[in-house]
Amino acid sequence: MEKTPSFIALILASASCCIGASAASTQKSMQPEIVVAMGKAADWQLAAEIKPKQSPTDWINGAFYTGLMATAETSPSPRFREALIKIGETNQWKIGRRTYHADDHCVAQAYLELYLSDKNPKQHADWIKTTRERFDYILKNPKTADTLAFDKKRRGNGDRWSWCDSLFMAPPAWIRLWKATGDQRYLDFMLSEWQATSDFLYDKDDHLFFRDSTFFPPRLESNGKKIFWSRGNGWVLAGLARVMQYLPKDHPARPRFEKQFREMSAKIITCQQPDGFWRASLLDPEKYPNKESSGTGFFVYGLAWGINNGLLDAATYKPAVLKGWAALMSCQQADGKITGVQQVGSSPTAHADNNSEPYGVGAFLLAGSEVYKLVGNK
Structure with a gap:
């Protein structure tokens, strides 16, 4: 029987639907594997000893707690939420000791997310009490007159968000406190300070962030390119996501956050390497x-x-995400340890392949939580 063009088109369309359905089914089958991988990574980090110089309320652990909260929301096991509540109780729900420093505000994100997700949050006002007291003090005694220029010899570098990492550490906490209390001042402060940091550190040509002002040209990589630190820009992209998670879609500031997020994303996928990883220096991966x-x-x-x-x-973007997730999975050892984490620093550097840090585990867990959702969508 001669096949008419319309019949052939119908067969091709049916085949395409079958292939698409098969691919969707295959991706959805990844979800249990993701939950297992996240659980193993979280359990490994929870069992690991905190290094002597690491406070349980510092950013190194605070970034892990954000991933632990994401695990609690992804895994059916209650043990991750229970572990996070126990951490908060052990910390007496305190944040870091430095009043203005964004790094010492990071831990508040987990406290606030526990509060926001609790069925009876008013019974747990103590979970956010210290954070609110600290942020109220900052609002009454702001440091907005100080320079954003970064000088390691000058005291007060951390009084404002003068380094790009800070956009992950503090703004998501401020906007969560606004969501928890309804106090507009927290949101307004966050928006104002984010804009100041962005105006200062965001390169409008390359659509990436300098880590701080000490990395402005003429300081360059050995290949002559600008120095854009991978994790530094990762902090910012993740910070944008965690701010927009709560920033209302009809808020006047929303378009500029979306614009910056899209600009950065478009640049970032061009920096991904064939093996799925991003190297420590985005524009000089060979170094x-x-x-x-x-x-x-x-x-x-x-x-x-x-x-x-x-x-x-x-x-x-989905192919880049799935390739990146596969790369991350290759960094997980049988016991759950996440390797390949660049050590604490402020610039691109070499690192030991077996190195792990709590913030690296936090990044893995955050990534897993969103990839889980992505492969589960039709």
Whole structure:
């Protein structure tokens, strides 16, 4: 029987639907594997000893707690939420000791997310009491007159958000406190300070953030390119996602956050390497050949969040996310340990392939939580 063009088109369309359905089914089958991987990573970090110089309320652990909260929301096991509540109780729900420093505000994100997700939050006002007292003090005694220029010899570098990492550490806490209390001042302060930092550190040509003012040209990489630190920009992309998670879609500031998020995302996927990782230096990957999982984790998280929330085109970005997630999975050892994490620092550097840090585990867990949602969508 001769096949008419319309009949052939129908067969091709049916085949395409079957292939698409098969691919969707295969991706959805990833979800149990993701939950297992996240659980193993979280359990490993919870069992690991805190290094002597690491406070349980510092940013190193605070970033892990954000991932632990994401695990609690993804896994059916109650043990992760219970572990986070126990951490808060042990910390007496305190945040870091430095009044203005963004790094010492990071831990508040977990406290606030526990509060916001609790069925009876008013019974747990103590969970956010210290954070609110600290932020109220900052509002009454702001440091807005100080310079954003970064000088390691000058005291007060951390009084304002003068380094790009700070955009992950503090703003998500401030906007969560606004959500928890309804006090507009917290949101207004966050928006004002984010804009000041962005105006100062965001390169409008390359659509990436300098880590701080000490990395402005003429300081360059050995290949002559600008120095854009992978994890530093990962902090920012993840910070944008965690701010927009609560920033109302009809808020006047929303368009500029979305614009910056899209600009950064478009640039970031061009920096991904064939093996799925982003190297420590985004524009000079050959100088630091180590597979780096912390920056990669934050990029996977941010890009997946963007797809899941309709800000990024899935056809364009999903392949990069899945390739990045596969790269992250290759960094997980049998006992759950996440390796390939660049050590604490402020610039691109080489690192030991077996190195792990709590914030790197946090990035892995955040990434897993959004990839879980991504592969479960039709």
